Amino acid sequence: MAVLNVNIDHVATVRQARLTDEPDPVWAAVQCELAGANGITVHLRQDRRHINDRDVALLKETVACKLNLEMSMAEPIVKIAEKNLPDQITLVPEKRAELTTEGGLDCAGQKNRLAQIVKRMHKKAILVSTFIAPDKAQIIASTQTGCDAVELHTGMYANAKSQRAVRAQLQKLRTARDLALENNLIVHAGHGLTYRNIGPVAQIKDLCEFNIGHSIVARALFVGIRQAAEQMIELINKFSVQN
Ligand code: PXP
Numbered sequence: 001m002a003v004l005n006v007n008i009d010h011v012a013t014v015r016q017a018r019l020t021d022e023p024d025p026v027w028a029a030v031q032c033e034l035a036g037a038n039g040i041t042v043h044l045r046q047d048r049r050h051i052n053d054r055d056v057a058l059l060k061e062t063v064a065c066k067l068n069l070e071m072s073m074a075e076p077i078v079k080i081a082e083k084n085l086p087d088q089i090t091l092v093p094e095k096r097a098e099l100t101t102e103g104g105l106d107c108a109g110q111k112n113r114l115a116q117i118v119k120r121m122h123k124k125a126i127l128v129s130t131f132i133a134p135d136k137a138q139i140i141a142s143t144q145t146g147c148d149a150v151e152l153h154t155g156m157y158a159n160a161k162s163q164r165a166v167r168a169q170l171q172k173l174r175t176a177r178d179l180a181l182e183n184n185l186i187v188h189a190g191h192g193l194t195y196r197n198i199g200p201v202a203q204i205k206d207l208c209e210f211n212i213g214h215s216i217v218a219r220a221l222f223v224g225i226r227q228a229a230e231q232m233i234e235l236i237n238k239f240s241v242q243n
Contacts, residue, residue: 002202002240003038004233005068007190007213011225012042012050025055028225029063035229039066039087041211045094046074053080060084068211070131073105073113082120088127090151090188090211091117104133104153107141115145122146129188134176142185149186151211152176154201158192170200177206195219195235202239210236 011028015021029040040063042051059067069086071077072094081089091114093105107114107130118128129149132138133156142150157169173189180187189201190211201207212232219228 002208002210002236004229004236005039005041005066005209005211006032006035006037006216006225006229006232007041007043007070007211008032008217008225009041009043009050009213010217012052012055016050025051026058026062028220029059031224031226032229033063033065035226036233037065037229038209039063039068041068041070041090041213043070043092044077044080046072046077056080056084056086060086068129070211073110073117078117078120081126082124085124086126088129088149089121090129090131092131104135104138105130106138107132107145107147108137111141111145114141114147118146129186131190134172136176136179139176139179139183139185142180143183147185149188149209150176150180151188151190151209152180152207153191154189154193155191157201158194158197166200170204173201173207174204177204181206195232198232198235199239202236207240 008025008028011023011025014023044051044056067086068088068090069081070090070092073091091105121128127148129151130142130147131151134152152173160166160169177187187207188209189207193212194215216228216232
């Protein structure tokens with residue numbers, strides 16, 4: 001059955017809006033864990049616009065479930081991963097001006113650097129996932145460089161406007177899943193997933209881990225983050241149980 005990692009970046013976004021000390025992402029992580037989340041995901045961006053070094057260090061100390069660190073391939077950030085030892089890293093592309101991660105990582109165009117990072121992470125027993133478009137070249141590059149998993153970018157699915165476009169995106173995800181599994185990669189998915197659109201994606205067999213942030217934190221404003229996480233877990237369980 002598929003599981004949920006809650007991305008708590010936006011808890012830190014609210015804190016940073018006032019450069020103060022609340023709300024604390026560590027509190028959010030505890031609530032998500034109590035809700036039954038499989039993991040906590042945070043993106044340590046180079047500009048530290050939300051999650052910062054202190055958060056990563058404290059989350060490493062306090063999170064008992066999986067800690068998944070989203071990060072770019074920039075050397076200072078790779079060193080932080082080596083120091084803090086998250087359970088998993090998810091490599092993402094990062095642009096300073098973007099509101100959120102835009103496209104998938106170009107693994108095919110950076111195979112040497114990627115292979116080097118994978119080796120360094122494996123030395124520390126950290127799993128490596130790459131956040132990629134559901135694209136053959138990126139899956140092949142991920143497996144060739146020794147990655148453990150890929151996270152299929154669901155943004156195109158989330159943005160699809162017509163039923164036909166939605167079906168086409170779901171098919172792309174299924175085809176990518178097949179190729180990833182053939183290449184012994186674990187398959188995760190995420191980006192743009194909400195309470196309304198999670199169903200059809202959760203029904204895709206063998207997508208085993210979802211990273212979801214914005215929609216959960218948005219609902220948390222009204223129902224609290226524990227309940228918001230519980231509701232998403234319930235939906236994932238309801239749909240993925242039909243596999
Ligand atoms: N997966 C990755 C790799 C991401 O970069 C993000 C956004 O930080 C997410 C999942 C979560 O996306 P959303 O906030 O749209 O749920």
